[in-house]
Amino acid sequence: MIPDDLTKYLTTIPDWTEIPTVDGLIDQLEKLRAANGDLCRWRRYGTSRLGDPLRVLSIGHGERNVLILGGPHANEPYGALTVSHLARLVIEHAELRDDLTWHFLPWANPDAARMNEGWFAGPRSIRDYHQHLHRPAPVDDVDFTFPHFSENGYYDRPLPETQAVMRILEDLRPVFQYSLHNCDFGGVFYVLDHDVPGLAEDLLAFTGQTAVPLAMDSAAVAGLDSPGKGVYLLPPAELIDGGIAEAGATSGHWAAQYGTTTLVTEIPMWNDPCAADDADSGRTVGEVFGQAATEMAEASDLLADLMAAVRPALRCGSPLAASAESLVRLAPLLGQGMRAAAEAMDERPAAVGEAFVGAITPHMIRMRGLGQLRRLLRAELATGNQAPVLRATVRKADALFDQACQAAGMVSEGNPFPLREVVAVQVGAGLVALRRILKEAR
Template sequence: MDRRPMIPDDITRYLTTIPDWAEIPTVDGLIGDLETLAASNGDLCRWRRYGTSRLGDPLRVLSIGHGERNVLILGGPHANEPFGALTVSHLSRLVTEHAELRDDLTWHFLPWANPDAARMNEGWFAGPRSIRDYHEYLYRPAPVDDVDYTFPNLSENGYYDRPLPETQAVMRILEDLRPVFQYSLHNCDFGGVFYLLDHDVPGLAEDLLAFTGQSAVPLAMDSVVVTGLDSPGKGVYLFPPAELIDGGIAELGGTSGHWAARYGTTTLVAEIPMWNDPRAADETDSGRTLGEVFGQAATEVAESSDLLADLMATVRPALRSGSPLTASVESLARLGPSLAQGMRAAAEAMDERPAAVGEAFVGAITPIMIRMRGLGQLRRLLRAELATGNHAPALRATVRKADELFDRACHAAGTVSEGNPFPLRDVVAVQVGAGLVALRRILQEAE
């Protein structure tokens, strides 16, 4: 028996009502908006609590619709990547207002997978979204404190069995819902849009390429970040097995996508860039080889790691606050050499291949962003210590040095790119549309 598609062919019509947002909502702001939506649509919406954050926030899921098949939207899996809050806001309203999007489906929205850490990023949510402001107020949890890196991995290589309370809540959600589709909302820095899948879905890579080609945000070029990953189509890559994520370092567990696969769930990760630079999508020859570009990048990343390690060694004995920023900075210093080694290995494997302008641009900006991430969080950590009255000489001297180094890194970033932020409505349009494109294909393949 023929059955009409559950997701209409004309997905772009759902994107025309996206607001021209000026800022990203706070944790409380997004949850308040969703509570208002649920209260106005009591016949469709209900909340269920699945856990509690480490600081005591309830971890609740908003469910919309009464269909037999479940869709899970995972917001804020990485706390410094909050554009998904706007995607959750718009997509939840679309699902409420358009009955065809609920045909045989129930949508479930976890607004923030890690609300505690997201709150530590709220200083830059209202803008300006400059590279400097972002790194002034950035908090990226250490892997052991990061929800989407702490799912159990019980293989012998990279064995990991320390899921966080927030991770356990997502595990309960997946066990309860067994969704046909899980959509994990992420951001990247520069470059373009790219997607990760837990397994190949026939036709989906082509669908995503066609959709993204019509958007205001370009598709990412292949880069060292995805070197070695299987790709069913341009801009789409397959997750590596959980035991290979960190090369056996065992500081990382699996992701929600790895865990959801046991339930037959298809997981899509949409990586949407924050800043625009026209060179990021330029495929013309840069006049350099990939070996040169990423060999130099690897050297700079290693130097930044050594610098951060030296600064932390100076102040570590004087720290008193117990801030989670400590673990974050230490993990960056500790894992930096492995990242540099991976970049160098990729550079050697592609040594003589000409580097496109976009690849040269990514190779130039990435080490600067990594340095700013470490120095920005170190400055926050030291200023927090000083604010408590801990004015140890090592802290006072190091914060001055960190300020100077951070200023230099900001200047270096400015010489590479102006760092113009993408309009929020453009990045949300890509994320919302790609999710609907993926769900449509997944449902069609399931028929």
């Protein structure tokens, strides 16, 4: 039984200074397995597109299953630390295994996660993150490529990694699936595949005891139903327009057929006192997001022009090209969403946190696009493709990236949250959710 007081599980979290690499986390888990052979075993469920085995570490022998889904988005690796700590907790505390078997998929997309390892050791600044970033295009992203069969957005192209997760869910039919994510600024927020009575209140109470604030509403959750502050409900797969979003359903949608409750916990990378400030900014939402929409359009046009210039000269087929192309198509939609928010809430006073989101988001999109473009062009040049347009554009992209980082620095210093603090939130929220789900299942 999971106790009401989680202190003993959270105070033992190490004061990490870096995120483990793909191989580093797997090595940690293998050492745990080797030292605890009576409790732990590996099982392979598939193979990544580049040939990495996709294995699950199972701990315990209970009848009900819990699945921890690590790395569902390759540029969100903080969950690797959550996997590491949770696995140790489950081994060390028998009460966490009471009638439960825990299953850990360390990395859902190891190939793409490896492409982000350049920033795992720090300094975890905004610049460092974006110059080593790889965010796969939605069609190459595991947690955006689960099938769904509505006419609105029919999607039937699951990746090999996605198919492996589908096999895991079919085999385990877990009572709880915990999907580990991290976001940019602000605070923590949660997404559930369905409302669990009492859970929103539990999560709010727990988060209030941590060092990380609860996030204000953000663009990532705009329009979603909410059973409580900071907690949102995953929209039905039938509402996903695959033609626009270039994506299918999520693991939460797919797991629901097995009676599984899925929780997503988004923990922030960078701290800024403005991000969660609900005081009046002195501006209206229309002003804040209207200006942001204009700046987003400028950022989108810049990225589109740069890609149009280099596209005919690209040769190496890097996944960075698909990522950059996807952002060129999707960034305008983000700007349109901000424009719609500005028009819908034109005269409502904007909180300081909303003004902060409006100010920082265009810079983040610009850095994301330019960061991936710089990596793409350098990869091309490294193969010997020295086309003049590539050489000229990489110099231009370098200068623009520097300008974007400086502009973002004028909005926020982007001090990283201590890893220990945000991982404590993710670990604790998972235990809080599982405790409530088990109570409701009785």
